Amino acid sequence: MYPLLASGTDTGYIVGVRADDYGLSAESAARQVRELQPNIVFLCSPNNPTGTGLGLDVVEAVYEAGEPSQTIVIVDEAYHEFAHDGTPSALTLLPGRERLIVSRTMSKAFALAGARVGYMAAAPEVTDALRLVRLPYHLSAITQATALAALHHRVALMADVEDIKRQRDRIVSELQRMGLKPAASDSNYVFFGGLDNPHEVWQGLLDAGVLIRDVGIAGHLRVTAGTETETTAFLEALERILAGRAVQPA
Numbered sequence: 001m002y003p004l005l006a007s008g009t010d011t012g013y014i015v016g017v018r019a020d021d022y023g024l025s026a027e028s029a030a031r032q033v034r035e036l037q038p039n040i041v042f043l044c045s046p047n048n049p050t051g052t053g054l055g056l057d058v059v060e061a062v063y064e065a066g067e068p069s070q071t072i073v074i075v076d077e078a079y080h081e082f083a084h085d086g087t088p089s090a091l092t093l094l095p096g097r098e099r100l101i102v103s104r105t106m107s108k109a110f111a112l113a114g115a116r117v118g119y120m121a122a123a124p125e126v127t128d129a130l131r132l133v134r135l136p137y138h139l140s141a142i143t144q145a146t147a148l149a150a151l152h153h154r155v156a157l158m159a160d161v162e163d164i165k166r167q168r169d170r171i172v173s174e175l176q177r178m179g180l181k182p183a184a185s186d187s188n189y190v191f192f193g194g195l196d197n198p199h200e201v202w203q204g205l206l207d208a209g210v211l212i213r214d215v216g217i218a219g220h221l222r223v224t225a226g227t228e229t230e231t232t233a234f235l236e237a238l239e240r241i242l243a244g245r246a247v248q249p250a
């Protein structure tokens with residue numbers, strides 16, 4: 001969506017570069033910001049589609065590298081609630097960094113994508129400036145009431161997050177056991193490689209009643225963690241496909 005939104009506002013958009021294993025070091029990220037001097041940088045942590053998180057050292061380095069160009073750094077933490085316990089949020093870096101913005105959404109951990117509610121934390125100067133440029137009627141009263149109700153029930157909703165994290169970790173270890181290469185995930189999905197023909201595997205899973213995501217990266221697929229039953233259906237179908245056995249629709 002970022003390039004699409006940029007093109008809709010006539011804004012130039014440059015895709016940053018990651019290492020071959022999709023990692024991003026503080027040094028590489030800072031160098032790219034120094035070279036390009038962008039007005040705004042987006043850092044997704046955990047990243048989509050790899051599910052991998054960024055160390056806070058990367059955020060700090062990018063922020064410092066953006067000092068001469070006064071670059072605004074937006075850390076997209078859409079999936080942060082799914083991160084392993086103890087993973088620090090970029091929220092902890094906000095004090096004293098007035099060019100830093102941390103954005104979140106209610107679409108993922110709160111399972112409320114239909115409400116279309118996102119939010120951000122930033123210095124008051126930034127939030128005040130945004131009030132001047134935001135659309136006048138951007139959140140309906142009903143949407144706001146829905147978001148407040150979800151916050152009210154956050155303990156129950158976060159319990160579902162813990163279940164999803166358990167299934168996510170189960171997927172990673174089971175895929176490793178099957179000889180595949182799952183990326184370390186701090187998200188609610190697992191990006192995995194080691195597939196000779198990902199599209200055939202994707203189709204085989206679909207034929208078995210399991211829909212996962214072909215994100216168009218060679219040799220890889222991405223699967224979202226679901227309930228224990230859904231995860232079992234995925235893992236069993238995948239194992240049968242890899243073994244070259246026919247799969248019966250679920």
Ligand SMILES: Cc1ncc(COP(=O)(O)O)c(C=O)c1O
Pocket residue numbers: 044046047048076078105106107113116117118
């Ligand atoms: C990295 C990332 N950020 C933000 C979002 C935003 O979600 P929404 O527009 O539903 O709030 C998504 C959704 O897929 C995402 O993958």
